[in-house]
Amino acid sequence: MADSRNLPEELRKRMAGGTVAWTGPLVLVMARTFLLLLIQGLLACVYALRHSPTPWASAARWWSVYGTLVDFGCLALLAWFKRSEGIGFRDLIGQVRLRRGRDILTGLGYYLIVFPFFLGATMLSSRMVWGSFGPHIPPGQLHDRALPVWAVIYTLSLWWMIWSPTEELTYQGYALPRLEALSGRPWLAVTIVGFWWALQHAALPFIADWHYVVWRFFAFLPGLLVMMLIYGRTRRLAPMIVAHWPMDIAAAIFTVRF
DSSP: OOOGGGSHHHHHHHHHTTOSOSHHHHHHHHHHHHHHHHHHHHHHHHHHHTTOSSHHHHHHTTHHHHHHHHHHHHHHHHHHHHHTTTOOHHHHHOOOOOGGGHHHHHHHHHHHHHHHHHHHHHHHHHHHHHSSSSOOOOTTSSSSBOOOHHHHHHIIIIIHHHHHHHHHIIIIIIIHHHHHHHHSOHHHHHHHHHHHHHHHHHBTTBOSOHHHHHHHHHHHHHHHHHHHHHHHHHOOSHHHHHHHHHHHHHHHHHHBOO
């Protein structure tokens, strides 16, 4: 059974009552990208005040820590905008089926479907931008990050547990179905959400190099489109969160320096 509060017909009823408007989903779909840039910028200012020779790069390595501040910001915005609809976070998440591990197994199955798209797109995007199947990124910002022990523990434990569900809530649980209902055009909703969702990853962290931005954008876009296609068919968020977790766990493990 799909999550009924996010079905197009239910959203259209609330839209007719004036409780679903363009402002909320448009703000939320862009919020994570801008919050990532803002918080990285503020942290870079702290490093600059401490006379760091590379304040922006020094701030970038903390993305798996300050990313949670972005999550809190998005959750606060979600709490604000969903209030007008008279719904709760549980309505956005929908039913969770843990009996016999149903949602866990379904989510892992989705992960096996989408992961090859992310892997293949990462290699092809790198080939397109740098002429090789591996990206040419200076270490210490996106990967090979030197962090204090407490930050490594946080990255490996709490960061991904919060980041994945908040990301799915923002883009798929909230923005995508509302933009679909408001526009009446599923392809337009997918285009808007897909663009900003892929662009978010170019800001996690942001490295001021167009090669990096283009590479990150196209490395994530195909897999995200597949994830939206799955959600559009099932309208169930819990398995999508489970499918998202292994990718963020891998990002946590393989980007820090032990």
